[in-house]
Amino acid sequence: MNGFEALRPLAADLKEKAKEREAQKEKAQKVQARIAKDTQEFLDTMRKTGVKAASSVKIAQHVEEKDIDFASAMRKAGVAPLGVSERVQHKKNVRPEPRQTIADNESVLEESLSDELDSIEFLESDDGKSFRRPGIGPDVPRDLRRGRWSIVGQIDLHGMFVEEARIAVVDFLKKCQMHEWLCVRIIHGKGNGSPDRQSVLREVVRRWLKQRDEVIAFCEPRENDGGAGATLVRLKPLPRKK
Numbered sequence: 072m073n074g075f076e077a078l079r080p081l082a083a084d085l086k087e088k089a090k091e092r093e094a095q096k097e098k099a100q101k102v103q104a105r106i107a108k109d110t111q112e113f114l115d116t117m118r119k120t121g122v123k124a125a126s127s128v129k130i131a132q133h134v135e136e137k138d139i140d141f142a143s144a145m146r147k148a149g150v151a152p153l154g155v156s157e158r159v160q161h162k163k164n165v166r167p168e169p170r171q172t173i174a175d176n177e178s179v180l181e182e183s184l185s186d187e188l189d190s191i192e193f194l195e196s197d198d199g200k201s202f203r204r205p206g207i208g209p210d211v212p213r214d215l216r217r218g219r220w221s222i223v224g225q226i227d228l229h230g231m232f233v234e235e236a237r238i239a240v241v242d243f244l245k246k247c248q249m250h251e252w253l254c255v256r257i258i259h260g261k262g263n264g265s266p267d268r269q270s271v272l273r274e275v276v277r278r279w280l281k282q283r284d285e286v287i288a289f290c291e292p293r294e295n296d297g298g299a300g301a302t303l304v305r306l307k308p309l310p311r312k313k
Contacts, residue, residue, distance in 0.1 A: 193281050201290035202281070212290040215305050220254035222303070227258040228272055236272055240279055244306075248285055253306050256292070261300040276302060 193202045194209075201212035214220070226243040228236045240257065247255055257280075262270030280286045280302070288305040292298060 196290075201288070202277070203288040204286075207287050211305055212288045215254065215288060215303050216290045216292060218296070220305070222254055222256050224250070224252040225256040225258060228276070229258065229260055231272070233271065233275060236276070237279065240276060244283055244285060247306055248309060251309060253308060255304050255306070256297065256301050257304060258297060258301045261298070270299070273299065273302070280304060 192205055194205060194207075195202055196209075196212065201216060203209065203212050224243075224247055226239060228239060231239060236259070243255075243257070246252075257276055259272035259276050260270050262273065277289065280289050285306050286304055287307045289302050292301055292303045296303070
């Protein structure tokens with residue numbers, strides 16, 4: 072193989088690269104020509120429609136393609152970039168204050184249910200597990216505990232803090248009256264997880280019940296019905312309309 076044969080692959084490679092450069096150059100020229108054409112058309116449109124450039128800017132009557140690029144054409148026409156003007160400051164979205172919900176909750180708390188020892192007279196049974204309002208016979212809490220009336224509704228206060236439970240109990244008693252549920256169960260837990268193994272909710276729930284006029288009696292159910300972890304409540308029926 073002579074020297075020319077050895078250089079043949081190199082010459083072919085150089086020729087191929089020269090073609091690629093030529094193609095890229097031609098492509099770039101087409102892009103520049105398109106930009107120049109579009110820019111010229113834009114400037115001509117501005118003149119035809121009477122749009123004037125800034126007073127300190129003069130636009131050449133004829134623009135050579137090689138001298139045109141879009142950014143400089145805009146500057147010559149007196150068009151300011153967006154970054155020059157002050158940006159509009161968007162107001163931060165503010166979540167609406169649930170005033171009605173807050174007012175409703177406050178009205179619920181104002182209606183009743185103090186945590187203090189109540190002065191309302193209730194008659195306590197000998198074992199301290201049932202209560203009745205004066206004028207209500209001892210058979211009412213006794214029959215309540217024995218299951219004479221079917222439990223038609225209940226609420227579970229497990230996992231609630233005292234304030235949450237207070238609102239929940241009031242709402243539940245309102246619901247009972249609305250549906251005319253006369254025998255219901257409130258589950259508050261036995262307090263086995265408390266340090267002194269006493270249920271805080273059990274004590275406050277029973278104080279709350281004494282403050283509600285619609286409650287005529289309540290008792291601690293038998294073990295198979297919840298035992299110390301629940302309270303059965305007997306409600307008085309709504310007066311019938313004549």
